[in-house]
Amino acid sequence: MSSSHQQQQQATPRGLPGFLRRTLRTSTAEQENNALDYSPSSAPKSPAVPDSITDTSGVQSGNVDNDNVDMANRSSRSKSDSQIIDGRMTQTDIATNQNSLTLTSPGSAKRHLRAVAFPPLPYEQELGGNNSDDDVVVGDVDKQSQSLSVASTNNVISTPMIAPPQPQTEATAPPPQPKSYKEIQYETMLNSTIIPLRDLRKLSWNGIPAHHRSKIWKILLSYLPANTSRHQSTLTRKRNEYKDAIQQHYDIPDDSRTNSEQETLRQVLVDVPRTAPEVPLFHNDRVRRCLSRLLYIWAMRHPASSYVQGINDLATPLIAVFISGYFPNKDVEEEVLSGEVMIDVTDAILEEVEADTYWCLTNLLAGIQDHYTSDQPGMQRMVMRLEDLVNRIDADLAGHLRETGIEFLQFAFKWMNCLLLREFRLQRVMRLWDTYLSEGDGGFEDFHVYVCASFLVHFSAELQQMGFDELFQFMQNMPTDDWTDREIEILLSSAFVLSTLFGGSEAHLNVVRH
Numbered sequence: 001m002s003s004s005h006q007q008q009q010q011a012t013p014r015g016l017p018g019f020l021r022r023t024l025r026t027s028t029a030e031q032e033n034n035a036l037d038y039s040p041s042s043a044p045k046s047p048a049v050p051d052s053i054t055d056t057s058g059v060q061s062g063n064v065d066n067d068n069v070d071m072a073n074r075s076s077r078s079k080s081d082s083q084i085i086d087g088r089m090t091q092t093d094i095a096t097n098q099n100s101l102t103l104t105s106p107g108s109a110k111r112h113l114r115a116v117a118f119p120p121l122p123y124e125q126e127l128g129g130n131n132s133d134d135d136v137v138v139g140d141v142d143k144q145s146q147s148l149s150v151a152s153t154n155n156v157i158s159t160p161m162i163a164p165p166q167p168q169t170e171a172t173a174p175p176p177q178p179k180s181y182k183e184i185q186y187e188t189m190l191n192s193t194i195i196p197l198r199d200l201r202k203l204s205w206n207g208i209p210a211h212h213r214s215k216i217w218k219i220l221l222s223y224l225p226a227n228t229s230r231h232q233s234t235l236t237r238k239r240n241e242y243k244d245a246i247q248q249h250y251d252i253p254d255d256s257r258t259n260s261e262q263e264t265l266r267q268v269l270v271d272v273p274r275t276a277p278e279v280p281l282f283h284n285d286r287v288r289r290c291l292s293r294l295l296y297i298w299a300m301r302h303p304a305s306s307y308v309q310g311i312n313d314l315a316t317p318l319i320a321v322f323i324s325g326y327f328p329n330k331d332v333e334e335e336v337l338s339g340e341v342m343i344d345v346t347d348a349i350l351e352e353v354e355a356d357t358y359w360c361l362t363n364l365l366a367g368i369q370d371h372y373t374s375d376q377p378g379m380q381r382m383v384m385r386l387e388d389l390v391n392r393i394d395a396d397l398a399g400h401l402r403e404t405g406i407e408f409l410q411f412a413f414k415w416m417n418c419l420l421l422r423e424f425r426l427q428r429v430m431r432l433w434d435t436y437l438s439e440g441d442g443g444f445e446d447f448h449v450y451v452c453a454s455f456l457v458h459f460s461a462e463l464q465q466m467g468f469d470e471l472f473q474f475m476q477n478m479p480t481d482d483w484t485d486r487e488i489e490i491l492l493s494s495a496f497v498l499s500t501l502f503g504g505s506e507a508h509l510n511v512v513r514h
Helices: 003-011 018-035 066-078 091-099 106-117 122-128 141-147 181-190 197-204 210-220 228-250 259-274 285-301 311-325 332-336 347-366 377-393 395-404 408-417 426-438 446-458 468-476 485-502
Strands: none
Touching (some): 181 197, 197 210, 210 347, 210 426, 228 347, 285 347, 311 332, 377 446, 377 485, 408 446, 408 468, 426 485, 446 485
């Protein structure tokens, strides 16, 4: 009998059935044949691998190093087809592939045979038998020792328990950004029982946040009282009054209108489609009907001036701001002015916006109504003040305009009549009106003149290089499409400096004309 056969018999424990002893001898012989003359004592040992590994039951396994692990892995791959039971890898393959340790003690041999004869249940395999041969990390002693942990109660090799995956939770929203000091001031004022109008005007001069603009404009235009407890009752009463005005002036048969009323209605219906042609919001038929109705009712209730072209433009910022007030999370320029918001605007919301716009427009025009009466004296007064102011602050520009034959009335009349609504994009006008409303009663007349002067002087160097035709065309189409709120604020700051220097000055209008 050969020495190897004798070793196999010695390693085979007594008291086992014959077929188990034969299986054990066959398995041991295959391991020895796969060793290929490898001598552990003659190979250099890795410093990271101990000479022997002791499992949790105190049984020591043979010497292990990296080369032996590699050889064992190759051997296990060659016989993987014969060791698959019910489509799953057996416990023996898992122990061999992951650890490649030779079990030589009788106790280890019994446990080895039990693993072969009684493969683990599918549940046990799912917990510990998911690693493939290619996933084995060679030389990882910690993982090898963990995979050989032996259950002391039943003497069965147990695979390492893998914790079930933790359930994925929804991504939490980022923490809210801290509010600015200005935002806290706005909220404090608007939540007060009595809103301090003086402080609100001072705070709003530098611009109103979009989500507060609707309410603050109504307050600054005296549509809503300073007493916040009366806001809702005021809105209800004013909106009902406007509904009555619709029944009285608009929803009547055409044959009951006078010739003057029919002409006014015709003029309104002609001008409304021309209003803010570059703003898609005012292409909406529902918005146009609201605008037509409120302009006609205003003309009927103010016969001294009736309807004049330009009043339709003054209503556009109010409508846009009041619609955006119902949707504070929507971007004003991208969603409101583009008209996308109209999908969410109900008829009830639009009726409230129409009524609010009517009353706010009425209060706004009350301070500048002589701009739209016969001969428009207020408009001419503002144009004259602008010319005199430019003569004082930029005599070279004023002289060049006279030399080229350009009269201020030719370009400035539109600036006064439409309050620069046709010179700036609508969102820039909203920022401009924040300051106008904060200025009080003189914002749309006195301060507007200083803004127009600053606007004209801003292009002084370019204008002085132009002749009549080029200059006149430039005045009709000012290059402000790329302006942002920053340019508007610079313009307002310059206007404020001019108002400080020349406002109330007796010599302001005492300019020697050439």
